[in-house]
Amino acid sequence: MHLPVVVIGAGHAGLAMSHRLTERSIDHVVIERGEVANSWRTQRWDSLRLLTPNWHARLPGAAVSGGSASRDPDGFMTVGEVAALIGSYATTIDAPVVDRTTVTRLGSHGDGYRVVTDRGVWTCAAAVIASGGCVAASVPALAAALPTSITSIAGLAYRNPRALPDGGVLVVGAAATGVQLAEEIQASGRPVTLAVGEHVRMPRTYRGRDIFWWTESAGILDERHDEVDDLVRARHLPSPQLIGTPQRRSIDLNHLGEAGVRIVGRLGRIHGGVAQFSGALANVCSLADLKLDRLLRTLDDSAGASRIDEIGPPERFEPTRAPRSPVSELDLAADGIRSVVWATGYRPDHTWVDLAVFDHRGRIRHRGGVVADAPGIYVLGLNVLRRRRSSFIGGAAGDTAELADHLHRHLDLTVHAGTPSATGTARHERLLATHATRRD
Numbered sequence: 001m002h003l004p005v006v007v008i009g010a011g012h013a014g015l016a017m018s019h020r021l022t023e024r025s026i027d028h029v030v031i032e033r034g035e036v037a038n039s040w041r042t043q044r045w046d047s048l049r050l051l052t053p054n055w056h057a058r059l060p061g062a063a064v065s066g067g068s069a070s071r072d073p074d075g076f077m078t079v080g081e082v083a084a085l086i087g088s089y090a091t092t093i094d095a096p097v098v099d100r101t102t103v104t105r106l107g108s109h110g111d112g113y114r115v116v117t118d119r120g121v122w123t124c125a126a127a128v129i130a131s132g133g134c135v136a137a138s139v140p141a142l143a144a145a146l147p148t149s150i151t152s153i154a155g156l157a158y159r160n161p162r163a164l165p166d167g168g169v170l171v172v173g174a175a176a177t178g179v180q181l182a183e184e185i186q187a188s189g190r191p192v193t194l195a196v197g198e199h200v201r202m203p204r205t206y207r208g209r210d211i212f213w214w215t216e217s218a219g220i221l222d223e224r225h226d227e228v229d230d231l232v233r234a235r236h237l238p239s240p241q242l243i244g245t246p247q248r249r250s251i252d253l254n255h256l257g258e259a260g261v262r263i264v265g266r267l268g269r270i271h272g273g274v275a276q277f278s279g280a281l282a283n284v285c286s287l288a289d290l291k292l293d294r295l296l297r298t299l300d301d302s303a304g305a306s307r308i309d310e311i312g313p314p315e316r317f318e319p320t321r322a323p324r325s326p327v328s329e330l331d332l333a334a335d336g337i338r339s340v341v342w343a344t345g346y347r348p349d350h351t352w353v354d355l356a357v358f359d360h361r362g363r364i365r366h367r368g369g370v371v372a373d374a375p376g377i378y379v380l381g382l383n384v385l386r387r388r389r390s391s392f393i394g395g396a397a398g399d400t401a402e403l404a405d406h407l408h409r410h411l412d413l414t415v416h417a418g419t420p421s422a423t424g425t426a427r428h429e430r431l432l433a434t435h436a437t438r439r440d
Helices: 012-023 038-042 067-071 079-092 141-145 176-187 211-217 231-235 253-258 281-306 393-416 425-433
Strands: 002-008 028-031 103-109 112-117 120-129 151-154 168-172 192-195 262-264 267-271 274-277 329-331 337-342 377-379
Touching: 002 012, 002 112, 002 393, 012 028, 012 079, 012 393, 038 079, 103 120, 120 393, 141 267, 168 176, 176 192, 176 253, 211 281, 253 262, 377 393
Parallel strands: 002 028, 002 120, 120 377, 151 337, 168 192, 168 337, 192 262
Antiparallel strands: 103 112, 112 120, 267 274, 274 329
């Protein structure tokens, strides 16, 4: 089956691209390995809420609607509400989704590409990789040294504290996932030790407004990929220490310490059942505090330049109270630790992409989502893809508008060069009729 475009992945980014292609009357199909919003349905812990307020989750062609998202624009959607929002969005835009179909290979085919799945083969002039940036857990190699008597759980496999064995828990990583899980597990009655590396400290609200209101107002999220000083670093920074709650409260290491969580340095080694931690915890915390103060000064400057009314006075927050003599070694069994939760980040899974488009670290080389050395291949849903806002659901609108324009031009060029790039609506309708499409 041939179509001009194949979109791989029916999350928010793939569906937003589908809407942009429909706007431009470009025939396409959206292939999804599970259901629409599959990752939100199958790879998130039970209590998770979005870090961004509901008003921030704007998708092209549809307003935020349904459940608490419409009733409380300043609230934070639960996992179920996010999945329902994306499912409703697929229905609203009438996306041509072929679900429960796994792509096993994306490779070259003449002047275009061949998409092989477990339910058939598509050829296309262009393909959009929108399978998500948080598909696999980034578990460090040192996890292999963990004694077999201790349960090891990757962040994507964690659901709730009840699934953990009784006893102490070591949470590794202090970005958004790590601090949220440490708080939840500690509250369940299991003593938690949190291993802290580089992190981004950020308040939930500042001067009476949500922190995302400030980053929008100051234009921080609109910084383009080609304007960022160190783009590689920006794309791999840990997510900020934030939590979405009805109380709009902040979460940081001070809060966790007060709740009884033991704070230690970055986990560097496990040998003979003994975990060894970095002694640079105080320096790491001081650096995070300095960056927080720098951010707050930037926000204050933006408020003054814009003469924003009805906001509170400038605030500054207590420095992180790092332990004066943090634990450097821990005999896991003797300390009663029975499980380790690896909150060490996530990564995409592009093992099925059979194209020469990867760098030495196995990452797809792209410039703002336009994949290098593979004309007609695009990638979506990655951090700081085209702008800083690309890291969030609301960033898909701008990313897909610009990439769809680029893709449209690519198709025009292939047509002028004599490459077939369209098969007609009738064939597309027959395609969809042969594949069951489910949208919730």
